[in-house]
Amino acid sequence: MKRTFKAISTYSIAAITGMVVLASCVTDPDSPGLEYMPDMYRSPAVEPYVDYGRVQGAEDMEKKMVQSAMTPPAGAIPYYGTEAAHVEVMLPYHRLAPATGDVTHGLYGWEKEDSLGSEYNAAVADKNPLTLASKEEADAMFKAGKHLYETKCMHCHGEKGDGNGPMVTSGAYAGVPDYKTKTDLADGQVFYSIYYGKGAMGAHASLLNNEQIWTLVHYVNKFRFDDYMKNLPAAGEAPVAAPAAVDSTVVVEDVHAEEAHH
Ligand code: HEC
Known part of the structure; x- marks a missing residue:
């Protein structure tokens, strides 16, 4: 043994x-x-936008010639869960681009309105689908809005919304309005201008999704209207009348009206 x-x-x-x-x-x-375990040294590169056509040492020339991440079909909409109200917010924006949008804002390939300004004017009817039903909801909304504003807007519009961001004070840029002078705008127009751009302001459609833009509409309203945050009920309290320029309904009729257009 x-x-x-x-x-x-x-x-x-x-x-x-x-x-x-x-x-x-x-x-x-x-x-x-x-190499005892080549898989661990050289894991097959599976990357969505780069197809090397090479998996575990074997090269597939046919695969290499094919575009790996296909462009989704026109009109395809991203999947945003199952909550109906949220899906509704995320559906493609139903307003057509400004008639001169390709020249002024690089909106090539977008479907354009028939006469200049008609869609911007019609946007007066569009209501913000994101509600501020309680103080807590409003706080969360403005917190999210503040982050978006600081990263995408403040360099032009300024910390106080007075149009004196560093881009302007440095002398690089001019013509940014003080939000206080923009009290006549409807929420829907604020959305339209952020989405498609206006004057020297670029289009933000590719940078922000619909929910983020509507969040910013609330945030900008805090600059536009001094009392925007006043009179909000605490959580659990019955909601009082919504603050000026806010309505909790989604404009469904317009979406369908546009469908006939397409
Ligand atoms: C590059 C600088 C710049 C950036 C970035 C910018 N803006 Fe503007 N914004 C302007 C200028 C300039 C105008 C004036 C446009 C005009 O009326 O000709 C303007 C106008 C506006 C208006 C008034 C629109 C109207 O219909 O009269 C709103 C609201 C607004 N901006 C919000 C935003 C928000 C929100 C962001 C961030 C997502 C943003 N802007 C980013 C420069 C900018």
Whole structure:
């Protein structure tokens, strides 16, 4: 029994030493040596936008010639869960781009309105679908809005919304209005201008989704109207009349009216 064990251990030590010696004897100095688990050293590159057509060392030339991430069909809408109200907010914006939008704001390929300004004027009817039903809801909304504003708008519009952002005070840029002078605008027009751009302001459609823009509409209203945040009920209290320019209904009729247009 003792002898068998001794023999086994002697052979194993010899075998392991032999393997180590063999594995380390590689003449090519650039060789990585013996790879026991190549999958772990070289995991197959599966990247959505780059198809190398090479999986585990095998190259597939046919696959290499194919665009890997296909462009979705026109009119396809991203999936945003199952909550009907949220899906509604995220549906493609139903207002057509300004008639001169390709020249003025690089909106090539967008479906344009028939006469300049007609969609901007019609946007007066569009209500903000995001509600401020309680103080807590409003606080969360303005917190999210503040972050979006600071990253996408403040450099032009300024911390106080007075049009004196660093882009303006540095002299690089001019013509940014003080939000206080914009009290006559409807929420829907504020959305339209952020989405498609206006004058020297670029289009933000590719930078922000609908929910983010409506959040910013609330945030900008805080600059436009001094009492925008007043009179909000605490959580659990019955909602009082919504503050000026806010309505909790979604304009569904217009979406369908536009469908006939397409
Ligand atoms: C590059 C600078 C710049 C940036 C960035 C910018 N704006 Fe503007 N914004 C302007 C200028 C300039 C105008 C005046 C446009 C006009 O009336 O000719 C304007 C106008 C507006 C108006 C008034 C629109 C109207 O219909 O009269 C609103 C509201 C507004 N901006 C909100 C925003 C928000 C929100 C953001 C961030 C998502 C933003 N802007 C980002 C420069 C900018």
